[in-house]
Amino acid sequence: MMTLQRFLLVFFVVAMTGCTAFQLRDANQALTIHYQALESAQKNAQWRIAEDARVSLDNLAKDSAAQAEKESDARNKIAFYRVATIATWQSESSELSGYAAKGGKLCDGENFNKAPRDCSMLTVVPVLAAVDQTSAGISQVDKQARSGPPDERPNYAPQAEKLFTDLKNNLDIILSRRTLIMSSNVHPEFVLEMDKRIEDLLCQKMEINGVGLLSTTRGNVPQAVCTVYNAKKTAKQAGLKASCTAGEIAQPANC
């Protein structure tokens, strides 16, 4: 009996020498908790709580990034950078691209399939964060445009054009990265969720919100509609199954 106890003791001492596993588990759980807190606060317009959540997420991002630097195992580094990147995305900090780039560098050909979900997230999260920024921009410009006199609406058309172009560029980037992710060992549910977000970008944000804003600001609507039509065709060819690409895609006049 004593022998067994000694054995277990030695085992745990040796096993627990590095506590990366616990740190990573904690970071992951913290990310989920802070995210849910932020989402709930935003939904209920609890701005102070939302701000606290953002601060927590920002701190989590910094701690995770610091831990990533210390890790020797590439898979652990990638995991910590994934936490840092997502936390930064939600805290709307400017550090996001840096963390994502450091983590993304580790996701070379060989390592991508050693942590396929983490690498896939590091690949698409910067794009999705950019889409969120654009969405916020659309909300802001739309609000400004509608709050002024009608004849001043065209003044906002250039901003609307830029926001629409940003959406289009983000779509192109995420579609190109989608191919790499599809061929990896990532869980199929990630691909499904990624495609839902691409569908949201294409069918809602570009086609309704982006074109709607151009229309509201009297921008070049026919050109935007034609751009959306071409984007739908490209996405469908890439294998995306979205509500606005189902069946025969309606072609706009003069496109």
Place this chain on the structure above:
Amino acid sequence: MNPTLLLFGVQSVTRLARAGREALEQSARDEPAIFPALKAVDFNTENFVNGYFNKPENSKYVTGDGAVYAEYWDGFAVKLEPSSIDALYTAAVSLETAKGGSIYGTSTSAVLINQWDPKKGPISPWARVVLTAGDIVLDYVGNNPGIIGGGSGAVLVSAYASNLAKLIPDSGEFGSKEQFGQRILGVFLRAGLETLSENSSWVASEKHIQELITSSLQPVIDQFPDDLSGQLHWQAVTDAIVGPAAKVMLTTVANSPTTFLGSDFSGDKALGALTTALLTQAAETGLDEQFTQEGLLGLYQAALGVVAEKPQLFVGAGGRTQDQFAKDLLSGFATVLQNMQPPFDNELSTELVKVALSTVGQNVHRFADGSNAWEKTAADLVKTFTDSFSEIVGSGKPLDSVFSRPQLIELGRVLLTNISASPSMILESNNASLEGILVAITNAMKADEHLLLSGNDWIEIVAIASKEAAANPGRLFDLDADNPDDILAGQLITLVLNAASEAITTNKDKAVLFGNTLKEAIAIVLQSSSGKAKEALENLQQVQQLLQSLNALVAGNSGQFGSEEWLELFQSLLGKALEGQSEQGVLVAVMNAMNAVDDALLSGGDWMQIIEVAIQEAAANPGRLFNLDEANPDDILAGQLITLLLDAANETVTANGKDKAVLFGDTLKEAVSIVLRTTSGNALAAKEHITEIKQLVVSLNEFVATNNTQYGSKEWLRVFRVLMGGVLENKGVPPLVVDQVDDILRGGF
């Protein structure tokens, strides 16, 4: 404490701890992680309707002819009136509802996502710990077999443990090759334990078993391809075949432990070579309908059987390596099996291969000189055999109505066993002898139009034919290259079959030459003629006549003669016929006599004895009593004499009844014998005094019938014998009175 054990313990703890830490980290990395949703753009109805009605599929509602909501639309946007915005928003909601959709489109929400595709992910973290722990246990068990108890099962598990431990990398990274090795070792263990349970008495040392596993499986593992498609193919084949193959192999080993485990010969290396060859063959040809798993395993089993029986045959004969030899053996037979024609399917062919390997293997010491590819000889034998029988099927003969599948295998076994017992037939004649037998038999089979012989009959005929061919090579079964169908044995068998067909056609109810009788007749022909091939060839006509006469005799006198008598007569008369001496006269004489009168006074046995005497007399005095005049065959003297006796016997039985008459049964048979014996050396006198002979018989009959209280058959025969001599010496027939008869009986005449 044992220092080695202490060191082992420390190493084990370190390994396990490392594996545990790795597992914890992997577990943390693989925890589900949150994937946030995209944020939505703030909703307002004007922005929405502008976007919605600018969609190409919706613009028709606000612009162009018939646009129902055109009044609310201006250019590319909704009119800046709250009523227009509200109207179009209501219209959009209505349109989307009608389509079953929603104006809110697709919305996303945050979800937790796992790291890996379940189909492509690595083994679970805790499975790694378990495997590492298992590896430590395997190491320990491999070094200390006693821990799992005694017996041969423990020995095998220990040997297995050592091999598996070698295959599990300390790093915990399990590549495809390692996984493959584990898998086949797993099936090896399962098969091994099954085998051990069936052979519980088998006991072997651990070292031997380890070597057995290593030498038989390691070459297979080593050949595992590097490229992915090659791996998949190789894996599919091995998954299907390694388990059954291992069982076959271990069964063979269990049945012959001294061959594989106890001698100087490295039988286990032969196992390795054969096992590798088996898998290579399976990978090359695939396992399809042409060459099934069962077929390949059957071939493997047969080859292993030869290893067990004659291990020295596998020591790389003819300068070949053992691996090359095993490959040649399996590929040679695989080629034969793949080219089989009906009725030989995979199963049947494999059984024949087993027979060939087994029989040639058992006899190979008689002709294997080290340079001969004996496995090729065995394959050629099977090919020759199956080609011949496939040809029969090709000619339209319904072989399946004659032979069942087991019978076809038995046929092959009988033939190959006898053939391989005479190595010179195989090696010196390039299979000509086998071909000779096969041509003879298959030609004869074709001649058996009425299917008078069963499959078993043919098997016995083949057995006799092959034995005779082995005993007297190059006679009955000599192949003439110019006319391969002219094989004497074939001609003889065909003669018998044709005679049988003729008899059946002529009188189906009374013919006896079919089935067992026919088989026996063919056996008699082959056995009688194998030492007299030259004579047989010259006297085929005599044989044919004999067959026809016997058929006629038996058919015409079915009351007296049956198949037994037919065979007895055939056995007696065939030798003479083969020497050109026709005994046709004897048979015709007997037939004439039997046909002339009601022959119910003599039994079949009596007639057989009469024929026997007739044959003896005919042999002693040829060309007299039994001289056959082709123009008038009824004029045979012997026939007339026998008829004379039969007539007289009939008359006296009719006149006096059997109470007073004596000339029937044994007495009549004896009387016929006396006539034949006394007249055979003096046919001319017999012919001249035939009337007196009849008078003598009639007188004697009357005398005995009148004095039946004093005289019987014995007296009749004694007086007849004495007075026949006198008749033939021109002394005539004396008056028969009591005193004179008594005098004769006393010997005074």
